[in-house]
Amino acid sequence: xxVIKGPLAALKAEFPSAGYLVFGWGARDYYMARxxxxxxxxxAVASGPAVMLVIPLKIAPEAFxxxxxxxxxxxxxxxxxxxxxxxxxxxxxxxxxxPRRIGAGLYPESVFYASIGTYNLSHTCxxxxxxxxAGYRPVSATGVVFAAQVLDQLPPLLEEAGEHSERxxxxxxxxx
Numbered sequence: 001x002x003v004i005k006g007p008l009a010a011l012k013a014e015f016p017s018a019g020y021l022v023f024g025w026g027a028r029d030y031y032m033a034r035x036x037x038x039x040x041x042x043x044a045v046a047s048g049p050a051v052m053l054v055i056p057l058k059i060a061p062e063a064f065x066x067x068x069x070x071x072x073x074x075x076x077x078x079x080x081x082x083x084x085x086x087x088x089x090x091x092x093x094x095x096x097x098x099p100r101r102i103g104a105g106l107y108p109e110s111v112f113y114a115s116i117g118t119y120n121l122s123h124t125c126x127x128x129x130x131x132x133x134a135g136y137r138p139v140s141a142t143g144v145v146f147a148a149q150v151l152d153q154l155p156p157l158l159e160e161a162g163e164h165s166e167r168x169x170x171x172x173x174x175x176x
Contacts, residue, residue, distance in 0.1 A: 008084040010098070011054065015109070018056030023087055025052050025128045027119040032103055032112055047120035051102065052090055055110040073136065073157050082135050090128075092116045126150050133157075 004012060004021070011021060028051040030036050030044035062070035075083065091099040092114035100114040117128070122145070130141035130150045139153045 004084055005081050006084045006088065007097075008088040014099075014111070015054070015056035017058060018109075019059070020057040020061055022055040022057060022061055023052060023132075024055070024125065025050055025090060025115060025117065025119075026125040027051075028115075034106075044119070045121065047118055050090075050115040050117040050119040052087075052113045052115045053105050053110060054113060055105060055107045071151075071154060071158070073133070073154070075136075079135055083132055086132055090115050090117050121145065 015021060024031070027044035028049045030040045031051050031053065033040045057064050062072060094100050101111050102114050103112040105111050117123070119125075124145050126147050126149060127141050127144045129147075130139060130144040130153070133139040133150070133153075134141050136157055138156055139150075144150055
């Protein structure tokens with residue numbers, strides 16, 4: 001977790017044993033509900049407060065969630081800094097500038113934090129995710145509402161990462 005820079009690095013102290021932090025964002029009532037029902041779903045359709053979930057992991061996200069539920073995108077140091085700032089900007093903080101914990105998360109040791117963002121049908125968790133990846137062409141948050149609209153934009157990034165890996169591996173001694 002040493003990659004996190006800027007103000008978001010304050011979370012390192014919150015999760016000292018984590019090797020990775022996974023971030024999620026969504027409608028507060030729905031996301032924090034232990035067993036969301038139709039009422040929670042209908043409230044999520046209306047504009048309302050958002051919440052950020054932080055999940056600390058000791059193993060890689062693709063190992064924890066399963067390879068079919070994770071996408072690995074290689075990011076430059078500048079990209080990590082931009083993403084860290086974006087995430088920090090969504091966290092609501094107290095008077096001392098510390099993110100406000102508002103509840104236990106859905107996973108072991110995970111935490112819900114208050115968010116300054118507003119969840120609505122034109123700014124969903126998927127829009128938020130696309131905003132995080134928007135610095136990488138061709139990803140755009142414009143018009144994104146559903147997960148497939150984010151995932152459909154990723155193949156060029158994944159191909160580029162694969163080409164980079166091949167170039168890197170071919171340049172190593174012994175061709176490994």
